[in-house]
Amino acid sequence: xxxxxxxxxxxxxxxxxxxxxxxxxxxxxxxxxxxxxxxxxxxxxxxxxxxxxxxxxxxxxxxxxxxxxxxxxxxxxxxxxxxxxxxxxxxxxxxxxxxxxxxxxxxxxxxxxxxxxxxxxxxxxxxxxxxxxxxxxxxxxxxxxxxxxxxxxxxxxxxxxxxxxxxxxxxxxxxxxxxxxxxxxxxxxxxxxxxxxxxxxxxxxxxxxxxxxxxxxxxxxxxxxxxxxxxxxxxxxxxxxxxxxxxxxxxxxxxxxxxxxxxxxxxxxxxxxxxxxxxxxxxxxxxxxxxxxxxxxxxxxxxxxxxxxxxxxxxxxxxxxxxxxx
Amino acid sequence: xxxxxxxxxxxxxxxxxxxxxxxxxxxxxxxxxxxxxxxxxxxxxxxxxxxxxxxxxxxxxxxxxxxxxxxxxxxxxxxxxxxxxxxxxxxxxxxxxxxxxxxxxxxxxxxxxxxxxxxxxxxxxxxxxxxxxxxxxxxxxxxxxxxxxxxxxxxxxxxxxxxxxxxxxxxxxxxxxxxxxxxxxxxxxxxxxxxxxxxxxxxxxxxxxxxxxxxxxxxxxxxxxxxxxxxxxxxxxxxxxxxxxxxxxxxxxxxxxxxxxxxxxxxxxxxxxxxxxxxxxxxxxxxxxxxxxxxxxxxxxxxxxxxxxxxxxxxxxxxxxxxxxxxxxxxxxxxxxxxxxxxxxxxxxxxxxxxxxxxxxxxxxxxxxxxxxxxxxxxxxxxxxxxxxxxxxxxxxxxxxxxxxxxxxxxxxxxxxxxxxxxxxxxxxxxxxxxxxxxxxxxxxxxxxxxxxx
Numbered sequence: 001x002x003x004x005x006x007x008x009x010x011x012x013x014x015x016x017x018x019x020x021x022x023x024x025x026x027x028x029x030x031x032x033x034x035x036x037x038x039x040x041x042x043x044x045x046x047x048x049x050x051x052x053x054x055x056x057x058x059x060x061x062x063x064x065x066x067x068x069x070x071x072x073x074x075x076x077x078x079x080x081x082x083x084x085x086x087x088x089x090x091x092x093x094x095x096x097x098x099x100x101x102x103x104x105x106x107x108x109x110x111x112x113x114x115x116x117x118x119x120x121x122x123x124x125x126x127x128x129x130x131x132x133x134x135x136x137x138x139x140x141x142x143x144x145x146x147x148x149x150x151x152x153x154x155x156x157x158x159x160x161x162x163x164x165x166x167x168x169x170x171x172x173x174x175x176x177x178x179x180x181x182x183x184x185x186x187x188x189x190x191x192x193x194x195x196x197x198x199x200x201x202x203x204x205x206x207x208x209x210x211x212x213x214x215x216x217x218x219x220x221x222x223x224x225x226x227x228x229x230x231x232x233x234x235x236x237x238x239x240x241x242x243x244x245x246x247x248x249x250x251x252x253x254x255x256x257x258x259x260x261x262x263x264x265x266x267x268x269x270x271x272x273x274x275x276x277x278x279x280x281x282x283x284x285x286x287x288x289x290x291x292x293x294x295x296x297x298x299x300x301x302x303x304x305x306x307x308x309x310x311x312x313x314x315x316x317x318x319x320x321x322x323x324x325x326x
Numbered sequence: 327x328x329x330x331x332x333x334x335x336x337x338x339x340x341x342x343x344x345x346x347x348x349x350x351x352x353x354x355x356x357x358x359x360x361x362x363x364x365x366x367x368x369x370x371x372x373x374x375x376x377x378x379x380x381x382x383x384x385x386x387x388x389x390x391x392x393x394x395x396x397x398x399x400x401x402x403x404x405x406x407x408x409x410x411x412x413x414x415x416x417x418x419x420x421x422x423x424x425x426x427x428x429x430x431x432x433x434x435x436x437x438x439x440x441x442x443x444x445x446x447x448x449x450x451x452x453x454x455x456x457x458x459x460x461x462x463x464x465x466x467x468x469x470x471x472x473x474x475x476x477x478x479x480x481x482x483x484x485x486x487x488x489x490x491x492x493x494x495x496x497x498x499x500x501x502x503x504x505x506x507x508x509x510x511x512x513x514x515x516x517x518x519x520x521x522x523x524x525x526x527x528x529x530x531x532x533x534x535x536x537x538x539x540x541x542x543x544x545x546x547x548x549x550x551x552x553x554x555x556x557x558x559x560x561x562x563x564x565x566x567x568x569x570x571x572x573x574x575x576x577x578x579x580x581x582x583x584x585x586x587x588x589x590x591x592x593x594x595x596x597x598x599x600x601x602x603x604x605x606x607x608x609x610x611x612x613x614x615x616x617x618x619x620x621x622x623x624x625x626x627x628x629x630x631x632x633x634x635x636x637x638x639x640x641x642x643x644x645x646x647x648x649x650x651x652x653x654x655x656x657x658x659x660x661x662x663x664x665x666x667x668x669x670x671x672x673x674x675x676x677x678x679x680x681x682x683x684x685x686x687x688x689x690x691x692x693x694x695x696x697x698x699x700x701x702x703x704x705x706x707x708x709x710x711x712x713x714x715x716x717x718x719x720x721x722x723x724x725x726x727x728x729x730x731x732x733x734x735x736x737x738x739x740x741x742x743x744x745x746x747x748x749x750x751x752x753x754x755x756x757x758x759x760x761x762x763x764x765x766x767x768x769x770x771x772x773x774x775x776x777x778x779x780x
Binding site: 286 | 474479549
């Protein structure tokens, strides 16, 4: 999930050893957490839908995807493609085959080129952005924990959310758990200066990764988006290529507005990837499909629970399968 | 906030309106557009189906078909049905007859509960009530700190016991304290929870059982998608909530959740949170919101807002002055200050009828700094100059420009604009409505396209 470049993961057990065991656990967890969505989708996509392939079949498929928040344009494109393939005989007009092909198409839509998180630079700068309440600070806490405990990297966190009351305290607790160093400013301080301090501290201490938190903001607030662009510029002054990764967190319960969020944020700060959070609810997170289909921004991580290990790499086909399979 | 939906409905309906008579196929195509517009706005799929069905039946009924202006009738029906869907004319909180009124807040993580608690406290503060908050979110790191800080900002007392006490105990303890200290209102903040988390949902029911709140409010993010309905249903079961607080309505979310929750649970949306500041919180008026969606403006809210800021006597004096053409730059300054007290101009413009239809105006990025400059220019004038701007010539103009840190051209432009405005105001005071676009040009706020810098 993470590109560490030439850096050797130091003084930790090679992750591969623990991996198979955990992988099973993770996918079971993902499947469990998506089971509600699946059940709901299942109700729509039952065998009966495919018993007789006619207009109603496609309509019901469309309904199912709309209910999963995939959005009208992407839904229409996916179903149209499937219908075309069935009509032309490329896919047998039979329930099981159609469902399997649907999973393939959905996975294809969700797949995007570079899904790895690029932390090969030294220090690598990761910036987290997003709308209020989408889980930025929690995600940062989890990422820091993974990098530090699993890969043995030294992590500096910058408490760039100087606006929300107690945001820095929240991050401080996470820094504590992850054993990361926290750089913070006064409440109401300029977030750019906090980012600057955090990155300088990371450079001075030769840290591996610096993660910069930012205040949640609605993408419609131009002045706050401009502030975000400024934070990015400030970081770029210290290290020209930085931030190396800018991630946007999007709440899985978000509807079609998630598309606007991803678009506007990436216009302001060149977003490299999406983290879909709170996928453990009944929300189906279909907006992830819409975002990669319409904007080409890859989904890189998903959050499927409150535990530290519940932050996982996004696997398109696993995701599509979990969404549809029995 | 409902821009997209409003656009869609307006273009659909202006199509219908331009025709004299409507056939069933006209209605059908309008319904298809409305259906798609609502889906794009995240209105729940099932709600959309039911809504368009009712709508179609009414539109095909005699009230439209026999009407002289069927298009107008369709607009009226859509307006009525939208308002009905969102909860009729608005609902009131239940208040205690004696002792503290207890309000329990619940919702998913990140929906904005803690902020909504503080905003609700501020709302009661404005009614001169003694408000206390109970910090029962012991799970999220620093949630208690956040409530303490925001509670202080709202001028509310915060009952907290750190994070090592059971939330149910904190709630009952806080209620006892609120009774002893004779508070008027106690707002209980709870941890965000997933509606499928059995343990936490049980904890919520227990807080409810122990504190017997007068109102339980569910906090819902306006950006929620199709899942909003499922969430609301689960919370209805565990917490039997009475109403909804919609948060983050200041974004461009199309707010379909707002439409769906009432339709599915029957619980009205009571409050709307519309901004970052603690004052950005207000009663939700479904009927007015429906009119706003259709671009019919929200004049009532605007009037209420104005009433709360402008005192009646000075308004009457102003009207007198306008009629007699005695309006001076001094009055203009006072007016401008009063209008600005109502909040950012862009928000106020959205409430005006017809503004929604004017795209370029809606996207106008009103530069508040320009207003600051205008204020500075007037403040640099002598009383005599403010009373009679025609005095302002060469050297006076230079002095004013220097004094206000502006340029001579700006001073000249302001005086010219003021002259034009006075003419227009006079006609307004005599009962003629001006063209809003002309109004904009005169106030020097020429809409410019948004430029997004990288």
